[in-house]
Amino acid sequence: MGTDSASGPGATAQQHVGPREVASAARLLDGVATRTPIELSRALSDLVGGPVLLKCENLQRAGSFKLRGAYVRMSRLTDAEKARGVVAASAGNHAQGVALAARMLGVSATVYMPSGAALPKVAATREYGAEVVLDGTSVDDALRLAQAHSERSGAVLIHPFDHADVVAGQGTVGLEILEQVPDVRTVVAPVGGGGLAAGVVAALGDEHPEVGVLGVQAASAAAYPASLAAGHPIPAGRMATMADGIAVGRPGDVPFALLHGRHVPVRTVSEEDLSRALLFVAERAKMLVEPSGAAGVAAILAGAVVQTPAVVVLSGGNIDPLLLLRVVRHGLVAAGRYLQLRVRVDDQPGTLASLLGELATAGANVVQVGHVRTGVDLAIDEVEIGVQVETRGPAHCAELLTHLRSAGYRASEA
Secondary structure: OOOOOOOOOOHHHHOOOOHHHHHHHHHHHOOOOOOOOEEEOHHHHHHHOOOEEEEEHHHOHHHEOHHHHHHHHHHOOOHHHHHHOEEEEOOOHHHHHHHHHHHHHOOOEEEEEOOOOOHHHHHHHHHOOOEEEEOOOOHHHHHHHHHHHHHHHOOEEOOOOOOHHHHHHHHHHHHHHHHHOOOOOEEEEEOOOOHHHHHHHHHHOOOOOOOEEEEEEEHHHOOHHHHHHHOOOOOOOOOOOOOHHHOOOOOOHHHHHHHHHOOOOEEEEOHHHHHHHHHHHHHHHOOOOOOHHHHHHHHHHOOOOOOOOEEEEEOEOOOOHHHHHHHHHHHHHHOOOEEEEEEEEEOOOOHHHHHHHHHHHOOOEEEEEEEEOOOOOOOOOEEEEEEEEEOOOHHHHHHHHHHHHHOOOEEEEO
16 A cells, blocks of 8 residues: 555566656756755865865755655655655655655655654654654664555655655756766765665766766665675664664665666765764865765765765755764864873872963863872872863874873873
8 A cells, every 4th residue: 555665576677767767857856956066175186186076965955865856756646645645764854855845745744753863853854744753763663664654544655765766866966966067987975775876876877887986884884885795685783873864774675776786886984984074074165964964075085086076975964963063073083183181190289280281382272171089000199180182183182192291291092
């Protein structure tokens, strides 16, 4: 009953997606989705030795590329299917895309979201008019609940990535890249279920063999590398990443077939890489993105080799402000902008003031100070001072440690 999501044996064979299907999706999205801008990143270009541009899907309506696939899928429902309503599952971006598309098409929508979904994403989904049900601990849990809802109610399941219409819609990102950067040689895209990267592959078709696609997953939620090596989708063993937008436990059959067929490599990035990338995009590109939206930049910063001109897709900008604060702090640490020190000194008046004076002389800004006076490895007349300082980068961190040690302090990095 309305659950024709392309999952299960034979689904991929029935759902071909190529340049013709992407072009058709683009016509449906004319006047609906924003043609997002392409911005040159001089910092990334200098890093890789050739032009690197950013495709700013964080500026898309509803804050991510997800509106494209959701609208194409829903616009092709029959009147009877639209009357039954739709149901979806998402950590946030697909939820907002479905909710906005449903409002535009006059269709009722129910969206299952994990109980830990970011509150701003939940609020935005409700503001677009969808009914939100918070249940489960992951997107995969929410998807199972949405499928059960579909079977029970007859509402049509709008899968976040595993349907030809959804992939074709996401592929319009690739179509725009081809038009905006005709000499593009590499497209770097975040990968969760695989709909965006597969859409780009579909847009390229056989007509652009010169263009490579590089997928990027969070290392702590990466199902694609093992799946591609095995030749079939394999569920991820664990899911623990700040990049909730790409935290998907199993590749979709439709996108997997496209990525595997074109031999698309999928690189993984660490949580530190993601934090550093988010901070980099904010500081250098003046763009606000969510961790999953910065995954492509994280791969470039981590040393991914790409042919240029390369286009990195900033897939979404829907970040919880509280997460943003934590990630920025984490990113500052990963980038060497914060240094946590442990300094052992004699427990005498004036020693803290002297230490702070040495840090000031070395150009460090003290953020936080703490004392430890009891410990099995501390002498009775010793105290360990924990100091967090702001620095100018990794080289400055090393200079600080050298300066303190040369001044006689027993200092180490925490």
